[in-house]
Amino acid sequence: MADETSIGMDEVIKELGPFGKYNIVNYALLLFPCYLAAMQASGFNFEALDITYRCEIPQCEGVNVTQWIDFAIPKDADGDYSKCKRYQFTQVIDNGTCGVDTFDGTVIQDCDGIVYSDEDSIVKDFNLGCQNWKRTLLGTIHNSGLFISLPVTGLISDKFGRKIALPIASLMNGLCGVARSFSTSYTMMAIWEFSEAALGGGAYTVAFVLAMELVPPNGRVLGNTLINFVYVIGLMTLAGLHWWLQDWRTMLRFMYIPAFPVFFYIYFLNESPRWLLSQGKHKEAVEILKRAASVNKVVLSDHTLNSLKNVECTRDIKSKSKIEHDDAIKEPSIFKKVIRSPEIRKRLVVCSYMWITCTFVYYGLSINSVSLAGNRYVNFMLVSFVEIPANFVCFLVLDKFGRKKVLAVTYFLSAGLCITLSFLPEGHKTWLLVVYLSGKFSITVAYSSVYIYLSELFPTNARQSLVSVCSMMGRFGSVMAPMTPLLALYYKNLPAIFFGGMALLATLLVFTLPETINLPLPDTIEEAENISWVRKKMNTA
Numbered sequence: 037m038a039d040e041t042s043i044g045m046d047e048v049i050k051e052l053g054p055f056g057k058y059n060i061v062n063y064a065l066l067l068f069p070c071y072l073a074a075m076q077a078s079g080f081n082f083e084a085l086d087i088t089y090r091c092e093i094p095q096c097e098g099v100n101v102t103q104w105i106d107f108a109i110p111k112d113a114d115g116d117y118s119k120c121k122r123y124q125f126t127q128v129i130d131n132g133t134c135g136v137d138t139f140d141g142t143v144i145q146d147c148d149g150i151v152y153s154d155e156d157s158i159v160k161d162f163n164l165g166c167q168n169w170k171r172t173l174l175g176t177i178h179n180s181g182l183f184i185s186l187p188v189t190g191l192i193s194d195k196f197g198r199k200i201a202l203p204i205a206s207l208m209n210g211l212c213g214v215a216r217s218f219s220t221s222y223t224m225m226a227i228w229e230f231s232e233a234a235l236g237g238g239a240y241t242v243a244f245v246l247a248m249e250l251v252p253p254n255g256r257v258l259g260n261t262l263i264n265f266v267y268v269i270g271l272m273t274l275a276g277l278h279w280w281l282q283d284w285r286t287m288l289r290f291m292y293i294p295a296f297p298v299f300f301y302i303y304f305l306n307e308s309p310r311w312l313l314s315q316g317k318h319k320e321a322v323e324i325l326k327r328a329a330s331v332n333k334v335v336l337s338d339h340t341l342n343s344l345k346n347v348e349c350t351r352d353i354k355s356k357s358k359i360e361h362d363d364a365i366k367e368p369s370i371f372k373k374v375i376r377s378p379e380i381r382k383r384l385v386v387c388s389y390m391w392i393t394c395t396f397v398y399y400g401l402s403i404n405s406v407s408l409a410g411n412r413y414v415n416f417m418l419v420s421f422v423e424i425p426a427n428f429v430c431f432l433v434l435d436k437f438g439r440k441k442v443l444a445v446t447y448f449l450s451a452g453l454c455i456t457l458s459f460l461p462e463g464h465k466t467w468l469l470v471v472y473l474s475g476k477f478s479i480t481v482a483y484s485s486v487y488i489y490l491s492e493l494f495p496t497n498a499r500q501s502l503v504s505v506c507s508m509m510g511r512f513g514s515v516m517a518p519m520t521p522l523l524a525l526y527y528k529n530l531p532a533i534f535f536g537g538m539a540l541l542a543t544l545l546v547f548t549l550p551e552t553i554n555l556p557l558p559d560t561i562e563e564a565e566n567i568s569w570v571r572k573k574m575n576t577a
Contacts, residue, residue: 074270175518181233189238190504
């Protein structure tokens, strides 16, 4: 029965055609929340920019700063004025000016007050100067909220449907994001930052899973590539927005108000037929597929529709039989089946670590890019833009070489490039940027591959939940990533070493998983467990 469901669904999708009007319209609808999710996931990079500031020198602030700053503020190892240290003040010179004799250059003190530049950031608005931990903590707080939203959204999606979960998550995004733009304190900002992620952070994963369930096996890589292209455009839009607006509050409103229209998807977005079949709702699935065929101006074969109808009849007979026999043994829940399956448990652990590595390295490189020499907005755009060729390469190689080989190679390259960063001299800025972008390129290919690979390793009746669990565990990486700039304060190359070490272990773990290239999506736990057996059977056929 499970095989009939899988075969019938794949045949229907193939007969509908990959580029029909129905497919294009539905994909366009799903691309929009993915575009918004990119900006929402990285917004804190520009809300909490590490702007320029220095210690306040009350006795000298009325005097031209160029006359006394060299005597009042010490310089760090890079030759820049210290942000949080000052020389001890002694006395004002008789003529009312500040000079070399005004400060004791042998005694260094912490700041009593802060003077900020004209740059826009919550650092200035909420007086967070010399409190880097508070600034970076905001990103950690945001990503911590995903530990709640991802599993909850996954459960809602698997129990009530994809078209219910996506609009609800988007509505929560919009409400909490707009509310955050009116924050009057750091505490209020942190609360809304957490709430937005906790209530609406699962919108992207729902849109992604729904998109993957709309395409045939040989169309998943292209579908995944389109989503990632849109995600990159969202990241570049984010940098451009703040560069243009120079106001984090207005930027947030631009980011979150467009999330409200997504709520109305609940009225016109079609549910995933594959999910409907997994829930035994075959009549609804067939109606949607017939409507899709009509929009695409194709005729579904009787053989394909009959395979779905036969499944429905089989389900109805089994349902009636179950009602008549009260003493029958109850079917274990999907959750219990997952726990009892050593193979699925292993995949869950390995895939979770792979996702942790992707998020840690991916977001870590993105976050630290604003600290590279040069224009921070251009740097962020470059680090984001490199994902476009990375996703194009992903599109070319995934279906040619398979998921496992691509992941193993790109994780290994990421490890090597990140470790190389720690050996490059500080003065070689061009080479630093080239290696940095190459590292982001390779981890992007891995991240894109992981998304599609995971959707193929788990069964339909638990796919959203299990993918959400992996994504939730992966958030340990994105929670740690915003704190990596603090590591650089102790040893500049420490973040790069961490990135490389984690990627190296992920390389080895890839080899413990089965290959899924060109296999139909498994609909049950049993089918998912037998992926390796199906692969061997296909290779010998």
